[in-house]
Amino acid sequence: MTKVSILQFPGTNCEYDTQYAFERLGAKTEILWHKDESIPSDTDLLVIAGGFSYGDYLRSGAIARFSPIMKAVEAYAKNGGKVLGICNGFQVLTEARLLPGALKRNESLHFLSKHHHLKVVNNDNIFLKELSNNDVVNIPIAHHDGNYFIDADGLKELEANNQILLKYSDAKGNILNPNGSVESIAGICNKEKNVFGLMPHPERAMESILGSEDGIKMLQGFFKA
Amino acid sequence: MKAIVNVSLKAGVLDSQGKAVHHALDSLHFNGVEDVRVGKQIILKLDETDKDKAMADVTKMCEELLANTVIEDYEIELV
Helix, strand or coil: CCEEEEEECCCECCHHHHHHHHHHCCCEEEEEECCCCCCCCCCCEEEECCECHHHHCCCCCCCHHHCCHHHHHHHHHHCCCEEEEECHHHHHHHHCCCCCCEEECCCCCCCEEEEEEEEECCCCCCCCCCCCCCCEEEEEEEECCCEEECCHHHHHHHHHCCCEEEEEECCCCCECCCCCCHHHEEEEECCCCCEEEECCCHHHCCEHHHCECHHHHHHHCCCCC | CEEEEEEEECCCCCCHHHHHHHHHHHHCCCCCCCCCCCEEEEEEECCCCCHHHHHHHHHHHHHHHHCCCCCEEEEEEEC
16 A cells, blocks of 8 residues: 655645545555654655645745754655655745755735646656646646746756646646746656656645546556556 | 845846836836845844854855745845
């Protein structure tokens, strides 16, 4: 059985939704408090859940990055362990330099909370392998600081290594830009393809009665060999 | 001694808040403003008395935490 460990900082608020989503897919889950200093050895996937860790003080994710558990997260990622950061988790991963770039205030300065379509850009990774390139999924976004920034050299590297996972689009896959992100980027991975980050919330798209179950196809990738 | 740290987005990184403030100033008819950048100021009270040491310490603080050098620049003033 797949074991998913989910990080909880003061201010995290998506840990139980994330737990529910992964349990629905048949995983065993455990929530790890940020003061823990190790990751359970049976962990197959480590998730940094969304929310507002430390009230987003200073910068989103900046303080969480120095929590005791983060040393273990860095070691886990560097050993090839699979890490997924959703929303605030993505911000924490960029602050920790486990993913390149940074997330700035949305260009409109508005907090955006709505369903948004995303286009799959690269599926040659464990996360999105259940989807095809150019597939469109409908996933909620809920963020104030989702404006992905990377410099021109960094962008070239992301493109050359197929590290761009998802871009914001309309239902037909035409690229849109709700928050000012460079190249409309909604999610990326590291060069080694074991650390993933995205602003949208697949764990909130698990049931059609709530608007979309496209999150299932995304999160399932971690379960199938 | 005190360290005053000013953190702002790097030149070339779009400052949406600065743009919005600029726009608001325009609507108030303050027409002579060429550009607006919004940043933040962090004031640290230090027990260090050696200026060079203080500068080295605060620089390290900026690099590790106070600024995100991917998108931000910082300036340190010791008083």
